[in-house]
Amino acid sequence: MSTGTQTEVVMPQMGVSVSEGTITKWLKQVGEAIGRDEPLLEISTDKVDTEVPSPAEGVVAQILVEEGATVEVGTVLALIAPAGAEVAPPVSAPEAPAPAPQEVPPAPVAVPEPVAAASAPAPEAPAPAAPPEPAPAPAAAATQAQAGNGKTFVSPVVARIAAEHGIDPSAVPGTGTGGRVTKKDILGFIESGAAAAPPPAPEPAPAAVPPPPAPAPAPEPVAAAPEPAPAPAAPAAAPAPEPVPAAAAPPPSPVAPPAPPPQAPAPPAPAPVAGELVPGEELQPMTAMRRGVMEHMRRSVDTAAHVTSAIEVDMARVVALRSKLKPELSNQKVNLTYLAFIARAAVDTILDYPWVNGELRGQSIVTRPFVNLGIAVALDEGKGLIVPVIRNAQDLNLTGTARSIQDLAERARTKKLLPDDVQGGTFTITNPGSFGTFHGTPIINQPQSAILGTYALVKRPWVVQDELGNDVIAIRPIMNLTLTYDHRLVDGAYAGMFLRDLRDRLESWDEAAY
């Protein structure tokens, strides 16, 4: 069968994002005469229902796709033969299995896009013949709106309201042109409470856009500005900033309800999510702090080249010293913790290894003669992390360090931290060891370059030398420390030397010097 003189009728492209269409009705049958631009068939796409005109005058020679079938844009639907050409009568049509692209799954009308337009009558596609209105200005805007993608276009005000309330605009029934969600629609949606209760069967909509974290646009990873947000640190920071042997761990101080970040907590974001809930699963809104933690952790891992090195420290000397000083300091209402010792020793060591306390800023390296020491504090019940900062920690002695840690931890848990308290850190210590963990790989608190992890203090059999120089096994209180560092700035040897010096300071603690 020659199609040389025949004209192909193809599934038209009805919009940029339309990839397929469904034949709803053939208006002409095989053998019928048809004029150029005369409607030949009706199609339905997820944007519009429209007629497809014949591209040529002649006779319908072949219909290749039956009604109800959905085919891709560009698929040949029919052939038009020139008028007078020999056309097989309809009866004999089946004899032509044809070299036609018959890959036509009789699929249901696949409309991958969500909701909205379903309720509204689909806007008519502008008929090809319709003259464009040379009318006054506003008509232009409206025409544009009609031709546009009514389902996915969101006006600025709707976008803003959606973000503020954590709503996926595509879940809101739209009454605007083409099913567009108007300001009234989304305000009504919020007022009706629909936003607060996710629909029982969430639409298989594109994943909800999570509302931005409360403190507005996040600075660039390399931004110099200190984070205004509570900067979360290690994923596993312990509730108490006190690395004591697990057995002897005092219960975490009784504490006020979990503190939200200093910023105003954003409203809950019960946006519909991708995927349906399995029976028994529960959906709950994410707090602003959790969103902050989520964003920070992801960004840090995306930014830094994380490497962790670990070292074992014999804490015998520190344990002895703490036992001796503790009663005296507790009279001054200072709780002398192991963390205070480690922080004090770390700050001194940092001053010898400035890159550990440094920062990559663009193509430059920032170093400082001071240490603003962040202490990761976990809030109760996994409600989040906050990293208050001890400014100029290098100026504090052991007692001052202990007092500062105590003060910040207390204020973190009672929501008394000020914005300044959580900004400007240059190095962070996290203490996940109070539950007995002996190793971890914390995530760096951007834009810093390293984070020190402290772990459980455990009595271990340890090889030491007696006064005669013989090796003997002794029982010693051992603590593992890790330094997780950004390998873009800090090399492994540099980190190893830092840990070695830190260990030496702790093992040879000189009471007079601290």
Next chain:
Amino acid sequence: MAEMTYIQAISDALRLEMRRDPRVFVLGEDVGVYGGAFKVSLGFQEEFGPWRVIDTPLSETAIVGGATGAALMGLRPVAEMQFADFISCAWDHLVTVAAKQFFRARTPVPIVVRLPSGGGFSGGPFHSQNPETSFAHIPGLKIVCPATPHDAKGLLASAIEDPNPVLFFEHKHLYRRIKGEVPDDRYTVPFGHARVHRPGDDATIITWGAMVHTASEAADELAKEGFEAEVVDLRTLIPWDKDRVLEGVQRCSKVLVLHEDTRTAGFGAEIAATIAEEAFEHLDAPVVRITAPDTPVPFAPPLEKAFLPQVEDVVSALRELAAY
């Protein structure tokens, strides 16, 4: 309180200012014996004498130049152009001298130029224009466009009192068509404060001059369909009440800017751009402008009707906005 036409209110304001302040005088073509092309100063020469109601030669340059000189010497001239269109002859005196004098020499130029403007009566290309935007672009000039008798009287008093050159655009089509209650005594209406001509929350129409009434009729029409558009009368373009405009945008989220002047680089463009810059996140639809097309004003009545924004144009634009 008496009911006055728009032109009577202007006349009244001018008379009260001349009685109140001996520095105030009027000058222009035929303003004296004849009482002005539109009879604003009818009877003035009898009351105030020929030295305060000065008939000038047919030269806008001389009128504005003379007014500027008199102002520099401490007087308060009110110059009349027979038609706003003729102001182009005085461009140099207004733009190069009057607008800049204070910035050059710290000497204020308190002149008022009254400009009968606007179309709607087949005046053709030389007697129908709304050239306010050309001057709104010139730093140093103030632009006033009253829409009601009350505002015409109060704004003219403010204009005469103002230490800057003020262009007072009086819409000719409002002269005898629009009436309203006007207080008998002198009062002023401050510059830079928009007036809500008609309240509404579904869209905000920003306009001035004769178009305030066109907008209002259109809004009443849409109200029958349950769509309430507010009509904001800017009253003065320089300074213009940006805060009130942005407040309306935030509340209504749909905006129509309407003016009788032609479209390109019209003052509506300034308003639309400001909204885009400062209230983008409050928009629920594109900002719509309705203006005259970019042509001279035609003579023929059907053409002029097609040229000037009509109530039906605003109605259909509001319907589009409502549906958007």
